[in-house]
Amino acid sequence: MQQKQINRxxxxxxxxxxxxxxxxxxxxxxxxxxxxxxxxxxxxxLDTLMQIANLLNIDIKELLNSSI
Incomplete structure (x- = not known):
């Protein structure tokens, strides 16, 4: 079974x-x-994702794959 790609x-x-x-x-x-x-x-x-977004100067949403 393939793993779901949650983050980008x-x-x-x-x-x-x-x-x-x-x-x-x-x-x-x-x-x-x-x-x-x-x-x-x-x-x-979630806290770590927020830190990553800040370090990369992006919106946290850019780090996540949207579900369809």
Whole structure:
């Protein structure tokens, strides 16, 4: 069964020219944790998503896939 792609973190990082490593350093998180967010293996908390949106200077909605 295919995993549902909830967040767009990987795509947004590429669009902004940033890396998982950069995000991990900015958030003081383990690179493996950020990688798991990017592959939608696990999801960051809402607070963390807000921090990410602030770091990338985007609306939090840009980090989420809309459900159809």
């Amino acid at each position: 973190l990987k795509v947004v990082l590429v669009e902004k020219g940033r890396t998982n490593k950069w995000l991990a350093e900015e958030l003081k998180k383990n690179e493996t944790t950020v990688s798991r967010w990017c592959t939608n293996e696990v999801q960051p908390s």
